[in-house]
Amino acid sequence: MTTTPAQAPGELVFAAPRRAKPPRHLADLDPAARRAALAELGEKPFRAAQLSRHYFANLVDDPAAMTDLPAGNRTELAAAMLPTLLTPVRELTCDAGTTVKTLWRLFDGALVESVLMRYPNRITMCVSSQAGCGMNCPFCATGQAGLTRNMSAGEIVEQVVAGARMLRRGQVAGGPGRVSNVVFMGMGEPLANYRAVLSAVRRLTDPSPDGLGLSQRSITVSTVGLVPAIDKLAAEGLNVTLAVSLHAPDDELRDTLVPVNTRWKVAEVLDAAWSYAATTKRRISIEYALIRDINDQAWRADLLGRLLRGRLVHVNLIPLNPTSGSKWTASRPGDERAFVETLEQHSVPVTVRDTRGREIDGACGQLAADPEQLVTAAEPVG
Ligand code: SAH
Numbered sequence: 001m002t003t004t005p006a007q008a009p010g011e012l013v014f015a016a017p018r019r020a021k022p023p024r025h026l027a028d029l030d031p032a033a034r035r036a037a038l039a040e041l042g043e044k045p046f047r048a049a050q051l052s053r054h055y056f057a058n059l060v061d062d063p064a065a066m067t068d069l070p071a072g073n074r075t076e077l078a079a080a081m082l083p084t085l086l087t088p089v090r091e092l093t094c095d096a097g098t099t100v101k102t103l104w105r106l107f108d109g110a111l112v113e114s115v116l117m118r119y120p121n122r123i124t125m126c127v128s129s130q131a132g133c134g135m136n137c138p139f140c141a142t143g144q145a146g147l148t149r150n151m152s153a154g155e156i157v158e159q160v161v162a163g164a165r166m167l168r169r170g171q172v173a174g175g176p177g178r179v180s181n182v183v184f185m186g187m188g189e190p191l192a193n194y195r196a197v198l199s200a201v202r203r204l205t206d207p208s209p210d211g212l213g214l215s216q217r218s219i220t221v222s223t224v225g226l227v228p229a230i231d232k233l234a235a236e237g238l239n240v241t242l243a244v245s246l247h248a249p250d251d252e253l254r255d256t257l258v259p260v261n262t263r264w265k266v267a268e269v270l271d272a273a274w275s276y277a278a279t280t281k282r283r284i285s286i287e288y289a290l291i292r293d294i295n296d297q298a299w300r301a302d303l304l305g306r307l308l309r310g311r312l313v314h315v316n317l318i319p320l321n322p323t324s325g326s327k328w329t330a331s332r333p334g335d336e337r338a339f340v341e342t343l344e345q346h347s348v349p350v351t352v353r354d355t356r357g358r359e360i361d362g363a364c365g366q367l368a369a370d371p372e373q374l375v376t377a378a379e380p381v382g
Contacts, residue, residue, distance in 0.1 A: 019108065019149045020108060021152070022085060022106065022107050022108075022151075022152040022154065022155055023083040023085065023107060024037070024083075024154075025081070025082065025083055025085055025152070025154030025155075025158070026048075026051055026052065026055055026081045026082055026154070027055070027153060027154040027157040027158065027161075027200075027203050028152055028153045028154045028199065030199075030202065030206075030210075031048065031049075031052065031206075031210050034048035034051070034052065034081070035048045037081065038051075038081070041077075041080055043077065047069065047077065049209070050066070050068055050069060051066075051069075051077065051078075051081050051082065052209050052210055053209040054066050054082075055082060055161070056161070056203075056208055056209050056210065056211055056212050056213075057208045057209035059161060059164055059165045059168050061082075061165065063075050063077070063078035063079075063082075066078065084107075085106065085107065085152075085154050085155050085158045086104040086105070086106065086155065086158050086159065086162060087104065087105045088102055088103070088104060088105075088162075089103045089104065089105050089111065090102070090103040091103075092360040092362065093173075093360070094357060094359045094360045094362070095356065095357075096173055097172065097173030097174075098117070098118040098119075098172070098173050098174060099115065099116070099117050099118070099356050099357045099360070099362060100115070100116040100163075100166070100172060101113055101114070101115045101116075101357060101360050101361070101362035101367075102114050102115075102116075102159075102162070103369055104159070106131065106151070106155060108149075110131035110132075110148045110149060111131065111369035112128040112130075112131050112151065112155075112159075112186070112187050112188075112367075112369050113128060113186060113187060113362070113367045113368075113369050114126060114127050114128060114159040114162070114163065114186055115186065115356075115357055115362045115367075116163045116166070116167075116172065116179075117356050117357070118172060118173070118174050118177065122180045122181050123163075123167065123177050123178065123179050123180050123181070124179075124180070124181040124182070124183055125159065125160045125163045125179050125181070125182050125183070126182075126183050126185050126186050127156055127159040127160060127182060127183070127184060127186050128151065128156070128159065128186035128187035128188050128367065129150075129151055129156055129184055129186070129187070129188040129189070129190040129193050129196070129197050129200075130147060130148075130149065130150050130151055130187060130188025130189065130190075130192065130193050131147075131148035131149050131150075131151060131187065131188070131369070132145050132146055132147045132148040132149075132187065132188070132369075133146075133147055133187060133188050133189055134146060134147035134189065134192065135189050135192075135224050135258070135259065135260055136259050137224070137245075137247075137257060137258050137259065137365075138256070138257065138326070139257065139289060139291060139320060139323065139326055139328055139365060140323065140365040141323040141324070141361075141365055141366050141367065141368040141370075142187045142188070142365070142367050142368060144323075144325070144368070145368065147188075150188075150192075150193040150196060151188070151193065151196060152196055153196045153197075153199035153200040153203060156196060156197065156200035157200050157203045157204060157212075159186075160179055160182055160204060160212065161212070163179050164178065164179045164212070167179060179212075179214070180214070180218055181214075181218040181219070181220070182204055182214060182218065182219050182220070183219075183220040183222065183243075184197065184219075184220065184221045184222055185220070185222045185243070185364065186367055187367045187369065189223065189224055189226070190221050190222065190223060191221070191223045191226040191229035191230065191233070192226060192229075194229050194232065194233075197221065198233075198236065201216075201219055201221070201238065201240060204219060205219065205238075216238050216239040216240050217239050217240070217241065217282070219240040219241065220240065220241040220242075220243050220285065221233065221240055221241070221242055221243065222242075222243035222244075222245060222285075222287065223242070223243070223244060223245065224244075224245050224258050224260050225244055225245070225246075225258070225260060225261070225264055225268075225269035225272070226260065226264070227264040227268050227269060227272045230242065230269075230272040230273065230275075230276055231272055231275065231276075233276065234272075234275055234276040234279045234280065235279070238280070239280050239281075239282055240280075240282070241282050241283070241284075241285060242273065242276050242277075242280075242282065242284055242285070243284070243285035243286075243287055243316075244269060244270075244273050244284060244285070244286055244287065245258060245287040246258075246266070246269070246270075246286050246287065246288055246304075247287070247288055247289055247291075247295060248261075248266070248295050248300065249266060249300055249303040249304040249307055250266065250300070250303060251265050251266050253294070253295055253300075254266055257291075257294075257295065266307070270307060273286075273313075274311060274312075277311070277312040277313070281312075282312075283312050283313060283314050284311070284312060284313045284314070285313075285314055285315075285316055286308065286313055286314070286315045286316065287316050287318060287364075288304070288315060288316065288317050288318065289317075289318045289319075289320045289321075289364070289365065290317050290318065290319055290320060290330060290331040290335070290336055290339060291320045291328045291329070291330070291331065292320070292328065292329050292330060292331045292332060292335070294328060296331040296335045296336070296339055298338060298339075298342065301338065301339040301342035301343060302342055302346075304342075304343065304348075305342055305343050305345065305346030305348055306346065308343075308346070308348045309346040309347060309348055310347075311348075313348065313349070314349045314350070314351070315343055315348055315349065315350040315351075316350075316351060316352075316353045317336065317339065317340065317350060317351070317352045317353065318352075318353045318364050318365075319331065319336065319352065319353075319355060320365075321355060321358055321363040321364055321365050321366050322358075322366075323365060323366055323368075324368075336352065340352065
């Protein structure tokens with residue numbers, strides 16, 4: 001008899017190209033699997049807890065500092081369980097040092113980016129879940145080069161741990177701090193890399209020192225609307241926030257702005273979102289990039305208001321961020337105001353998202369992990 005491994009819905013439909021796997025890392029494994037991995041290495045299982053504490057609680061990256069491990073094989077243990085997954089290629093900062101975008105090289109040369117954003121009352125890490133993206137939204141820089149590969153849970157978690165280390169060490173303007181929120185809004189479609197993303201969410205939210213100990217509610221998974229994967233996520237018993245990148249209230253326009261809409265229509269995506277809200281009691285975020293004369297007309301604002309009114313929802317309007325080669329631009333201020341007012345008339349909560357990181361191509365839709373940046377970028381971190 002042959003069996004096929006269980007696959008998550010998003011992965012069935014949008015399988016990433018097969019490639020060599022990133023090295024196995026502690027952050028790929030739950031605590032039981034960590035103990036098993038150490039036993040396989042001929043080590044005492046309790047070393048798993050020691051390594052977890054170093055990684056998730058102490059944020060140590062130098063094996064020499066892991067003094068509770070036997071001096072003779074510290075380096076080998078660290079190499080086996082905490083291999084280097086991300087190598088920083090370039091850091092760019094703006095907003096007086098409170099926004100930091102990092103370009104990372106993965107083990108196979110693939111490039112991804114993450115963005116740390118410090119606000120007065122929270123610190124958010126925006127992480128990538130895939131190198132590139134297969135969703136092909138024409139206004140988003142990441143989509144233009146297509147999908148390179150899925151990232152592993154360890155590669156996803158390590159972006160947050162790297163931010164946490166910088167903050168712990170006081171390397172971000174504003175003094176020492178902690179990551180409070182994680183948004184899966186960097187490169188990639190998280191629900192097309194379902195298993196690794198879910199595993200990463202568990203590592204981020206498992207209590208310290210098994211995980212980073214973030215609250216589930218402070219994690220946001222953003223999706224173009226892969227309906228079967230939204231349903232599956234709802235059934236996980238997690239309280240993570242779901243964001244849906246809607247960008248148009250009508251199928252005709254959404255088919256062009258978010259091409260996966262040809263498969264799952266606006267009504268199906270919103271139904272899945274409302275079920276998610278009913279199951280998790282979490283407010284759904286609707287992301288809507290305002291694009292001048294494309295999706296910002298009064299009638300579209302009204303249609304959006306009618307679709308969303310009375311629901312557990314919040315709309316984030318994002319003034320379109322410029323991307324190279326795109327002919328589109330952000331809405332006129334008057335049209336943006338009118339859009340907000342129309343939604344408010346429908347009693348739909350709405351905010352206009354700030355354009356954090358725009359000068360360093362670190363804002364929504366601008367992450368391209370473009371090596372050209374190495375030459376053109378201003379102001380590397382000192
Ligand atoms: N693939 C997921 C995760 C990416 S989140 C998703 O699409 O939800 C990045 C967010 O920024 C998405 O809402 C995306 O649609 C939006 N975005 C993409 N390009 C943009 C641009 N040029 N200006 C403003 N927002 C953009």
